[in-house]
Amino acid sequence: MIVYRSLEVTLEETTIRQGGWEDEELLGALLSVSFSADPFVRWLMPKSVDFLQDSPKHPRRAYSQAFNAGTIYVIGDFAGAAVWLPPGTKKTDRSEEIALAAPPSEGSGHSFPAEFPALISQSAAYCPSEPHWYLGLIAVDPAYRGRGLGAKLMEHCLTFVDRDGMPAYLESTNSANMSLYERFGFKLLAEVRVGSAPPRFPMLRPAQK
Template structure:
């Protein structure tokens, strides 16, 4: 299966694939449980979390956009201001109450040294289990290893932890606030 680097013209299709993939993500659906609100809001959230990958040449996709990974290279960050605005405008009061604690904890675990960050990787549910997640990780980690840097991600889906561990990531803690699901920060040491 071919893994390609997404161009700017691929962004909408890649975001559509991530919207399908994250429709069952525990943290995303906890924050956006209403299906209509999720479908209307998630594309903007995905762009705020990882959209810079389209401009840095670090957005990967599998043939037909069955799977997508948005990697942020060293020095590139998520658009935190847009994220906070989107969550503030689109989540319930209970979620709004818990989100600052989640973001504060995320910041504590996020590496301060040069690193690659994977804010989003997802496979369309119709194609899950076919090795696309592995192929996406393998391709992107070639660049991470070439640079000799660490890689970092967070996962709220326990089903995905073993995939990340097979690629050298280790759980380094737990993030949880109020009624939120547990988010697991994971680090992959430099190779």
């Protein structure tokens, strides 16, 4: 496993640093506040108890390889974070696929919607076959939104994507975030809809020559 090294940088008095396993709990807490109104996540877990119990488990379940590779980036005092999966990461590590085999709160009686597997399968069809960086998530604490922190995280992280000369891929679960991705060169590949599920938006940023 390659470990990606990055120096801390200061952008308008906001530091971006690499996260590690010691940040697992903090990342889970960030997810619990930043994705509380995400259409896809709350479609999966409409009950608040399921959502809150699952958030602390999600980083380890979905992004172990990002922790090990040093490709988690934190801005400020955990005002936001971006999680990238490096080229060569097995697609079985993607959070939704792991979640299929790991119910969010055992014993709660919660199960995922019937459309879930088809939605993931149809979305995955747009994932590049060639090596690429995968943006697993980018999150900003609602208390710090409107300050451009998401854009600063994206700009910082795309420097190593471009250094490697590789494409970047993501699947947005919220149409409100697409303008940020488009600003940084991501192109919409499709709007994937299955039954009652909220749409997913596969997006690709071609390699920058």
